[in-house]
Amino acid sequence: MIRTPLRPLARILKAREQGQNPDAIEAENKRLRHEDDRDRSRLQAESRLLVMGVAFFCAFLVIGARMGMLAGSVPEEPTAQASGSPIIGQRADIVDRNGRVLATNLDTHSLYAQIPDMIDPAKAARELAAIFPELEEDELLEDFTGSRRFLWVRREISPEQMQAVHDIGDPGLLFGPREMRLYPNGSVAAHILGGATYGREGVNSAEVIGVAGVEKFFDDALRDPSRGGAPLELSLDLTxxxxxxxxxxxxxxxxxxxxxxxxxxxxxxxxxxxxxxxxxxxxxxxxxxxxxxxxxxxxxxxxxxxxxxxxxxxxxxxxxxxxxxxxxxxxxxxxxxxxxxxxxxxxxxxxxxxxxxxxxxxxxxxxxxxxxxxxxxxxxxxxxxxxxxxxxxxxxxxxxxxxxxxxxxxxxxxxxxxxxxxxxxxxxxxxxxxxxxxxxxxxxxxxxxxxxxxxxxxxxxxxxxxxxxxxxxxxxxxxxxxxxxxxxxxxxxxxxxxxxxxxxxxxxxxxxxxxxxxxxxxxxxxxxxxxxxxxxxxxxxxxxxxxxxxxxxxxxxxxxxxxxxxxxxxxxxxxxxLGMRPDVETATPTGVTLTSN
Structure with a gap:
């Protein structure tokens, strides 16, 4: 931008010849320059305010639209996203031809120990052995006081056992959510169903996989999320x-x-x-x-x-x-x-x-x-x-x-x-x-x-x-x-x-x-x-x-x-x-003859 000089030489010489004050020329030029700067700053400020107004309007419009979408959707629990192959813990039910459950899932918890966080390993070992008779106190104490940092104590525990472990009060004993495979009819159809066990395990989930029978034959289908949890329907009749x-x-x-x-x-x-x-x-x-x-x-x-x-x-x-x-x-x-x-x-x-x-x-x-x-x-x-x-x-x-x-x-x-x-x-x-x-x-x-x-x-x-x-x-x-x-x-x-x-x-x-x-x-x-x-x-x-x-x-x-x-x-x-009625001939009375008068 070319700025006009405050004391232009030509005007100063002319003003001196005419007996005028040259300082008035400088003062007038300063006034004009200040007015020009003022007008330019106002225009710039008005432009910025307009842009900010448009931006705020768009932001409020987007937020309002999103709030409307959330208000009209079904609430869901947030899920954490992580890299790598996830552990699929869900498994579909197995039912008989009439829809009666042969195999299903039960929400339970696992018990594990973060050994560096344990306060009293000896007490924890003693109390755990009392809660779970199949565990040995000496072996637990050896694990809790050794070089290990993590230990699975039990893959599955009941609510009563969970409360008993919680009462121990040791911060190093932690619980993880998981699903266990449950066969509500016990040994009925055992060889057909086969059974399931845990595959890959994490503290927050575990992979349930089939080991025999239809559980293993249809393992991929039972764990396929695209099926939407639809049960596997067998030809068996439970009764x-x-x-x-x-x-x-x-x-x-x-x-x-x-x-x-x-x-x-x-x-x-x-x-x-x-x-x-x-x-x-x-x-x-x-x-x-x-x-x-x-x-x-x-x-x-x-x-x-x-x-x-x-x-x-x-x-x-x-x-x-x-x-x-x-x-x-x-x-x-x-x-x-x-x-x-x-x-x-x-x-x-x-x-x-x-x-x-x-x-x-x-x-x-x-x-x-x-x-x-x-x-x-x-x-x-x-x-x-x-x-x-x-x-x-x-x-x-x-x-x-x-x-x-x-x-x-x-x-x-x-x-x-x-x-x-x-x-x-x-x-x-x-x-x-x-x-x-x-x-x-x-x-x-x-x-x-x-x-x-x-x-x-x-x-x-x-x-x-x-x-x-x-x-x-x-x-x-x-x-x-x-x-x-x-x-x-x-x-x-x-x-x-x-x-x-x-x-x-x-x-x-x-x-x-x-x-x-x-x-x-x-x-x-x-x-x-x-x-x-x-x-x-x-x-x-x-x-x-x-x-x-x-x-x-x-x-x-x-x-x-x-x-x-x-x-x-x-x-x-x-x-x-099976709905089959026996084909039995109806007995007819013998020795009686119907006659008319």
């Missing part, structure tokens, strides 16, 4: 599961069995309504895996072992219906075809015998009803090994099941290394091939539901699976008639339940020795049943491990004396729970 466990436990005790399992499956949807393995455990206090220190020769001795899924056994004569059904489907025989049952049947150094002498011939139906090994083996020879293997594969008996449990792959069937002719003969009546009760339930469902393949599942389904066809509807109906005859006329006479028209097949197989060969006094007894036989809805498999009961003055180990009555009682108990 049916509890009733099945009670009946099977009573039967196992009565039959003096080492273990037992049962599977109840919907023949059309493949839904597992109940699945029991005994002995069992409480997933709230899951036992540890057996080790060499426990002198355990077999993990199947552990209550953690799921006999229904992991237990692969030679299931015996329950396989015979597959052989006869395939032969009828292939057109080789029909239900009335007479089969040579003259025995023993010799193949090389092997001899196949029947439990009783059934004479020279039996019809195909009677081969099933009387459970003839020789008759079944001769039918298998008509079929041939290649076709037999293909048919059993279609039924799902040669591969692991797809049931939603991490244990399923460990229940892979045991097949003969060489599917020879003798293997074809023995497999036809359930020896030489080992599979699990879940395999058997799926195979029976596929054969008897009209002849279409179903896969076992623990998830609730909206309708039938409508899998590939295995046998015709006619062959399926003939198979059901044969199994009904086994109950009414054959080896499963104790299996009849009035009003439910049960059909089924018994199977008794000698247990193999670990060193080879078979035990003479140890068996696996199985009863595979379907009800109602005329319009099947459910398949029930009951298996007893090493049963033995005294009846009619003898020790009985066969399925007809052991597994069958247990399965009958289970059907009697659970069928009403």
């Amino acid at each position: 049916v599961q509890a009733a099945s466990e009670r009946v099977l436990h009573g039967g196992m005790m009565l039959m003096q069995a080492k273990g037992a399992s049962s599977v109840l499956m919907d023949v059309h949807t493949g839904e597992i309504i109940s699945m029991v393995s005994l002995p069992d455990f409480d997933p709230n206090d899951r036992p540890r895996v057996l080790t060499a220190a426990d002198n355990a020769t077999d993990q199947s001795d552990s209550p953690l072992f799921n006999r229904a899924v992991q237990g692969v056994y030679e299931l015996g004569s329950v396989f015979k219906i597959f052989t006869v059904a395939q032969a009828i489907e292939l057109g080789l025989i029909n239900a009335g075809t007479m089969i040579d049952t003259q025995g023993p049947l010799q193949w090389g150094r092997f001899r196949i015998r029947d439990f009783h002498d059934y004479g020279a011939q039996l019809s195909a139906t009677d081969v099933i009803v009387k459970s003839s090994n020789i008759g079944t083996a001769r039918i298998a020879m008509m079929i041939g090994g290649e076709r037999q293997r293909d048919f059993l594969g279609q039924l799902g008996l040669l591969e692991e099941t797809q049931v939603e449990m991490v244990e399923a792959p460990t229940g892979d069937p045991l097949l003969p290394p060489n599917w020879s002719e003798i293997s074809t003969m023995t497999i036809s009546y359930g020896h030489g091939l080992s599979s699990s009760p879940v395999h058997l339930a799926a195979a029976y469902s596929s054969l008897l539901n009209g002849g279409t393949r179903v896969e076992p599942t623990l998830l609730r389904q909206d309708g039938p699976q409508n899998g590939p066809r295995i046998v015709s509807e006619q062959v399926s109906a003939v198979s059901r008639d044969m199994l009904r005859a086994v109950v009414t006329e054959g080896t499963a006479s104790f299996g009849d339940v009035e009003g439910y028209e049960v059909g089924g097949k018994t199977g008794t197989a000698d247990k193999p020795r670990p060193t080879g060969g078979y035990y003479d006094d140890r068996t696996i007894a199985t009863f595979a049943s379907v009800f109602p036989a005329d319009d099947p809805r459910y398949v029930l498999i009951v298996t007893l491990d090493e049963p033995s009961v005294e009846a009619l003055g003898e020790q009985r180990r066969t399925a007809g004396w052991t597994a069958v009555p247990v399965a009958a009682e289970m059907t009697r108990r659970v069928a009403p729970l």
